[in-house]
Amino acid sequence: MRRAVHPAACRAACATFVTLALAACGGDDSPATPETLATAQQACSQLAGKTIAGASVTAATTVAATATTPTFCKVNATIPPQLHLELRLPDQWNSKLYYEGGGGYNGSIQPLAGGNLAALKFGYATVTSDSGHTDGGLSAAFALNDALATNLFGSLSVPTVMSSTKEMLVAAYGKQPERSYLEGCSEGGREGMMAAQRNPNLFDGIVVRAPAHNWVGFMGHFNRNQKAVASPGGQLNDNKIKLLSKAVRDACDAKDGIVDGIVSNPQACTFDATSLRCAAGADAGDTCLSDAQLAVITSRTSAASYVGGTYKSAGIPLNGTEDDPAAGWNFWVTGNGNVRNSAHYLFQDTTVKNYLVRDLARDSLAYEWESNLNALYSMAVLNDATDPDLRAFKNSNAKLIFWHGGDDPSLSARDSLDYYQAAVAATGGQAAADDFMRYYVAPGVLHCRGGPGADQSDLLSALDAWVTKGTAPGTLTATRLVNGAVQGTRPLCRYPQYPRYTGPANDAGAAAQAANYTCTSP
Numbered sequence: 472m473r474r475a476v477h478p479a480a481c482r483a484a485c486a487t488f489v490t491l492a493l494a495a496c497g498g499d500d501s502p503a504t505p506e507t508l509a510t511a512q513q514a515c516s517q518l519a520g521k522t523i524a525g526a527s528v529t530a531a532t533t534v535a536a537t538a539t540t541p542t543f544c545k546v547n548a549t550i551p552p553q554l555h556l557e558l559r560l561p562d563q564w565n566s567k568l569y570y571e572g573g574g575g576y577n578g579s580i581q582p583l584a585g586g587n588l589a590a591l592k593f594g595y596a597t598v599t600s601d602s603g604h605t606d607g608g609l610s611a612a613f614a615l616n617d618a619l620a621t622n623l624f625g626s627l628s629v630p631t632v633m634s635s636t637k638e639m640l641v642a643a644y645g646k647q648p649e650r651s652y653l654e655g656c657s658e659g660g661r662e663g664m665m666a667a668q669r670n671p672n673l674f675d676g677i678v679v680r681a682p683a684h685n686w687v688g689f690m691g692h693f694n695r696n697q698k699a700v701a702s703p704g705g706q707l708n709d710n711k712i713k714l715l716s717k718a719v720r721d722a723c724d725a726k727d728g729i730v731d732g733i734v735s736n737p738q739a740c741t742f743d744a745t746s747l748r749c750a751a752g753a754d755a756g757d758t759c760l761s762d763a764q765l766a767v768i769t770s771r772t773s774a775a776s777y778v779g780g781t782y783k784s785a786g787i788p789l790n791g792t793e794d795d796p797a798a799g800w801n802f803w804v805t806g807n808g809n810v811r812n813s814a815h816y817l818f819q820d821t822t823v824k825n826y827l828v829r830d831l832a833r834d835s836l837a838y839e840w841e842s843n844l845n846a847l848y849s850m851a852v853l854n855d856a857t858d859p860d861l862r863a864f865k866n867s868n869a870k871l872i873f874w875h876g877g878d879d880p881s882l883s884a885r886d887s888l889d890y891y892q893a894a895v896a897a898t899g900g901q902a903a904a905d906d907f908m909r910y911y912v913a914p915g916v917l918h919c920r921g922g923p924g925a926d927q928s929d930l931l932s933a934l935d936a937w938v939t940k941g942t943a944p945g946t947l948t949a950t951r952l953v954n955g956a957v958q959g960t961r962p963l964c965r966y967p968q969y970p971r972y973t974g975p976a977n978d979a980g981a982a983a984q985a986a987n988y989t990c991t992s993p
């Protein structure tokens with residue numbers, strides 16, 4: 472068992488001499504040199520087999536560098552009974568911690584990729600968890616009868632993992648992180664918002680991408696939309712989805728100065744889907760949409776509101792990328808012709824069965840969303856991160872960057888905008904909000920990534936510059952990668968601006984360069 476050393480005393484000692492501090496903190500072998508922090512291998516040796524701040528280290532392995540990944544110490548630990556985390560410790564720690572949020576209903580450790588890999592390469596220690604249960608990300612089975620897992624998923628896993636992680640860093644490197652950031656998309660974005668609202672001192676900065684913060688409203692909207700798809704004649708086949716997407720692009724693509732398959736100025740897009748209505752409303756083939764199919768579009772694009780507006784979903788606009796083969800409507804909405812294979816069906820289905828009716832035999836498409844208000848209240852208390860009052864977060868000098876793909880077919884960018892605007896109002900107005908919060912939309916980008924738009928932006932570095940140097944982010948840069956190769960760049964504009972093409976006409980090379988776009992107000 473480790474000697475008990477008061478963490479504050481430990482930190483004070485560590486501030487002076489890393490080597491001495493490692494001994495004082497209970498590390499009893501492999502001290503680092505006085506001038507430098509521990510290597511990955513040394514960090515591993517400090518953690519192997521130990522239990523630190525409630526986290527039992529089950530494995531600590533030095534992973535050699537590859538062509539795409541740096542050398543790091545991979546630490547797996549369990550906070551009993553069932554919260555699993557993975558800490559990745561670089562060879563040359565930059566003294567900062569990066570927490571990567573989860574996805575869907577969590578249930579697994581995020582792989583070394585994307586944002587957390589980029590952070591590790593920058594020298595961050597990174598951490599990710601399964602949030603307290605083991606399962607696929609489309610399953611809420613944990614919520615049926617595991618109250619601990621349900622609370623961990625809802626709001627407690629992030630602060631719990633952070634408590635242990637900070638002390639593990641003390642054991643590994645001799646000090647706590649100087650800065651801690653969280654970045655996450657979708658469910659991970661919700662985790663970031665939850666932390667900003669309920670644990671405003673936990674992070675120095677948070678990057679929230681395409682967040683699932685209004686769990687009750689969003690799931691209710693999915694339920695309504697998928698009922699419309701399941702209604703007689705409601706399905707849309709590939710040709711009809713292509714018909715719809717092309718009509719949106721024909722109407723709206725050029726309104727940003729360039730026909731490039733991206734509707735970058737959606738506020739100028741006034742496309743009306745009823746222009747595609749089949750004569751008399753009955754299905755007359757692939758060149759038109761029936762009334763039942765138009766009802767799917769109306770359900771998705773219009774707002775949903777439950778319990779007198781307590782729970783909301785803003786409506787998911789048409790963008791001209793509904794026909795994206797990988798992550799468009801076939802994935803989220805139609806399920807390639809079987810609504811019960813669609814991602815939105817699966818999310819609301821596992822939610823209804825495990826949270827709301829607690830009956831795995833119920834047909835979620837026969838469930839009336841407001842039939843059990845207590846069930847909605849309970850789920851909202853657990854999972855909703857909709858409180859717009861971020862004054863405590865602001866007053867802790869923390870910074871928040873919101874980002875949303877403009878063409879997200881799963882969670883609407885309008886919902887992020889609604890929250891952002893509510894937070895501006897609740898936190899002292901625009902000037903006060905500008906001191907700590909930004910909102911960006913990436914046109915042509917689907918849910919978290921993908922689509923024809925530029926979906927890669929290094930928001931972590933923008934956040935870090937804001938936190939450590941006071942450099943507030945303005946226009947940023949977005950990159951489009953195809954198979955790892957840069958295909959083009961765009962400015963990432965602060966809302967409400969959008970990137971308007973101002974370069975030469977009919978010049979593909981110019982169109983791929985951010986310098987040929989100007990962030991413009993609609």
Ligand SMILES: [Ca+2]
Binds near residue numbers: 734
């Ligand atoms: Ca365009």
